[in-house]
Amino acid sequence: MEDAELTREVVEKHLSTLGRSGQSFAYQFLTVPRQNLKNVSILSEYTHLRKLELPYNKIKDLSCVSHMPNLIILDASHNELSTFFGFQPPKYLKEVNFSHNQISEMKDLSAYFSLNKLILDYNSITEIKGVEKCSSLIHFSIAHNKISRISGLNNLPLKHLCLGTAADRGNLIKKIENLHTLRALQFLDISSNRIHSLSGLQNLPLLGSINFESNMISEIKEVSYLHDILLLRELNLKRNPVQEQPDYRMMVIFLLNRLTELDELAVTAVDKVTAVNKYDPPLEVVAARDHMTHMVYQHLQPQVIFDSTLPSLDAPYPLLILTGPQACGKRELAHKLCQDFCDYFAYGACHTTRGPYFGEEDGSDYHFVLEEEFQNMIRMGRFVQTMQYGGHWYGLSREAIESAAREGLACCVHMEIEGVYSLKNSYFEPRYILLIPTSTEEYISRMKARGLYSNAQIDTAVSRIDLYVRVNREQPGFFDSVIPSDNREEAYMRLKQIVEDFLGLHEQGAEGDRTRVIPDSSSQGENGEALASQKVEVNPADTDSMNYWNKVQARLTPQKTSAELASIHRKKQMLREALMGKSPGVYPQLFKRHAHTAPSLLGPPSQPGASSSLMPSFGRPLSDRIEDSSSEESRASSGLSVHSSAGALSAGSPAEGLDAGSGPKVEPLDISVLGQNLESLKDPLESGLTPDAPRSVPEQASPTPLTTSPGRPGSNAKPILPPIPSGRKGDTPSSRQSLTGQ
Ligand SMILES: Nc1ncnc2c1ncn2[C@@H]1O[C@H](COP(=O)(O)OP(=O)(O)OP(=O)(O)O)[C@@H](O)[C@H]1O
Incomplete structure (x- = not known):
């Protein structure tokens, strides 16, 4: 088709939308696409136009627009314009589309104070400028130009900024800069550029969608720059090298758990739960996994019931667990308790892969083993629970518990809260005592005084105090007792008191002449729950005291819930039936x-x-x-x-x-x-x-x-x-x- 001139006939054919203009009525919209129009000067006569659309023509000159004071929308995309806004500014001009033209330079648009939307994609512009004063500009698109730096956008009320296009070449931008003042920005497309880092997007609180396709992001950690953008829901990192990273998608979902769409694929609730369970599992999940691991490995071993140490069918070995953050004093207190109550408790030495501190003896504080041996013990089903702390493994072995049981003693162990969660899944029903520092300063200075810990280790330990406090607050009854650990003597006195209460034990007479006061068997419920008010003295030589063990266990075991009691009742019923030959x-x-x-x-x-x-x-x-x-x-x-x-x-x-x-x-x-x-x-x-x-x-x-x-x-x-x-x-x-x- 030959180049054409816009004629009155053609204009009249394409006019639409009759509306009031001053005292009279006039057509307000004109749309003349794909006519090969070169000369549109006739439009100078159509001063009432509010919307002018002339895409896909060959227009080089738009000076006619100077005669359209009421123009609001101008679409001159896909033409041959090389002049930027070559007309007098219509007062109400809001939207301009000059994409797919030949514009190479932007000029001052401060007179266009109503300008709301400006599209300049597919031109040859090398620098963003002239829009600084466009105080109404909320949508700006300048994809596929020759922009090498982000500039000239400071403090604009932009909500939508497009600096690239995923489908094609974007711009030549190498880093994100000068965007921090765009506090209203909601959508950012910066695809097909040459950006290596997501840094520079941190302070955009309303950003909800980022298209970063076809850039050069290679590290997953880059997404942490987006972590604090609370409204971010959509992120596209397709065709970035980071996609090659193992577990890329799950990790990004974990790091940005508010996303609803990643790489144009919906992020489901299942994805989010899987990611959290994988990278930051809740304590319950860690404990469940730990417990399952040990159960599976234990079951892979031939099973033996050592009835010589079984207290009863219903009662597991008694255990006393002292828990609390590292170096809160629980180890010291456990040792002292086992010393003073050596008739009742034996210290349960855990296994660890950490090396011994100065003065620590193998078998006394811990069994110090190499990683390989520890892993082997896991596979042999030797542990009741394990956990990793500070890069080292710790584990409570069955043998530690049983060796105490063989001596007729309850096992006293200290551990972190992860271990408590894990034990709560197990058959054991320990008593849990939380030792908690209440003065952070004192706790820190005590840790420093030990001279064993780096600042990072101290920080970790301190940060975990909150974890214990939170669990104690949110899960009443999780710990059987809580003792402030700041003053060791006081903590020990309290611990002693609590343990004596657990055991129903009173000091009577001279030192060494201890009489145990434990519930009479007749004062126990059918299922072993202790009725604390009724107590009888137990004489070690008295054969009626054969159930001593059970009674200690009953004391150490928290009261059973009605569901547990019902379950025990069922088990006993099964037993009776079985013995009667029924099952x-x-x-x-x-x-x-x-x-x-x-x-x-x-x-x-x-x-x-x-x-x-x-x-x-x-x-x-x-x-x-x-x-x-x-x-x-x-x-x-x-x-x-x-x-x-x-x-x-x-x-x-x-x-x-x-x-x-x-x-x-x-x-x-x-x-x-x-x-x-x-x-x-x-x-x-x-x-x-x-x-x-x-x-x-x-x-x-x-x-x-x-x-x-x-x-x-x-x-x-x-x-x-x-x-x-x-x-x-x-x-x-x-x-x-x-x-x-x-
Ligand atoms: N089997 C276990 N399960 C869970 N936590 C454990 C276990 N054994 C030890 N821990 C805990 O791991 C943490 C690190 O132990 P470690 O002995 O290295 O620390 P520490 O500096 O000596 O402090 P502490 O005086 O509390 O033992 C301690 O809080 C300890 O109680």
Whole structure:
């Protein structure tokens, strides 16, 4: 088509929207696209126009606009304009589109004070200027020009700024600068430039959408510059090198968790939860994972029930946990408590991969192990819980708890709150005492005085005080007691008092003449809950005190909820039914264990060496192994291959005389013999006895003196409940004999 001149006929054909103009009516809109128009001077006669659209023509001169004082919208895109606003400013001109022209330079537009929207895409402009005084400009687009610096936009009320176009070449901008005064900015397109960093966008509080496609962002950490833009919902980083980073999307979603769209893909709630659980899991999630890990690894090991240390079917080993931020004094207090209450508590030394501080001895504060050994222990199912603190692993092993239990003592452990969360998932029901610094200054100076910690470590420890305080505030009952730890003596006095309360213990008479005051069995609810008001004295030599252990446990265990009580009731019911031959569940198996293992029923226990027959090589024929496993001897001295919950059912350990590398190997229970043994146990049960009901001495007594089996778990030489009414290691042989009926 040839170049054309706009004629009156053509104009009249394209006029529209009749409206009042002064005293008369006139057409106000003219749209003449794609006519190859070069000369539009005739428009000087159409002074009433308010909207003029002439896109896709060949116009070079727009001086006619000077005669349109009422013009509001001008679209001269896709023409051949090289002059920037080559006309007198119409007073109300609001929107101008000069995109796809040949403009190379911007000029002063201060006379265009109504200008609201200016589009200059696809020109050859090298510098943004002339708009500084356009105090109404809220939409400015200058994509695909030759801009190399962001400038000339200071303090404009811009809401929408476009400096690039994802579809094509944007500009030549290398860094984000001079945008900080654009406090109203909501949308920024800066795609297809050469920008390496997102720095410079920090102070744009209303920014909701950023298109950064086709730039040169390569580090995920760059998105942290956007972290404080609270309204940011859409971010496009497509075609940036950062996309190659492993886990890019999840990490960005985690860092900018308010996004609803990333790289033009919706960010779902599931994405957000997954990202948080991956990169900053809540304590509950960390604990659940930790617990699951140890349960899985424990279950991968052959399971053994060491009934010699099981307090009862329902009661896990007693545990006292001192928790609080690092260096709050809990370790010191734990040691002192175990010293002063050595009849009740043994210090549970955790394992750690950190090196010993000066003066720390292996096995006394911690078991210091290498990372590889620690990981190996995890895989061997040796831990009840683990956590990483300050780049080191810490873990409480089953063995730490059981070795205390073997001595008839509760295990006292100190740990961080993550460990508490993890233990709360486990079968154990410890008492938790929080030791919390109330004076930050004192806490800091104490840490500094120890000379062990860097400033960063101190900062971390201090910042965690809030975590403890928050948990204590938001989850009443999470800790059984809270003690300010600023003054060690006072803290210890308080701790001592609390522990004595837990144990129902009173100092009576001279030092060393302690009388334990614990709830009478008759004052306990059916499910072991302590009725604190009624107390009886316990004489260590009194055979009625066989349930001493249970009573200590009841004291250390928080009151059960009604749901827990109902569950326990159900379990007991199952047990009764099983023993009556109604159900072959796991409880009859547990009970059968006693039938087989109790020496009074099966004769003397096997010697330690005999346990090798309990560890058949897997290469042997199955029939042999079955035969072995059904032999009286093997059953008498083995545990059971039963999957368990943490705590009551324990994996073997070197201390237990089992192969550390492979763990104890035991045959599965032979169900066929279960029935017979259940029969033999019916009578006691029908007479109202349950495994955790108090028993008379002859029922529990072992024909083998305890001294022949020094409390080795799994030896099954002891009765089910450890006959240690005084609960201490210092029992005299005579008192033991009287307890065991020997
Ligand atoms: N098994 C565990 N689980 C969780 N936290 C643990 C465990 N064992 C130790 N911790 C805790 O890890 C933190 C770091 O232990 P570490 O012994 O290195 O610190 P510390 O400087 O000696 O302080 P503290 O005097 O509190 O022990 C301490 O708060 C400690 O109580």
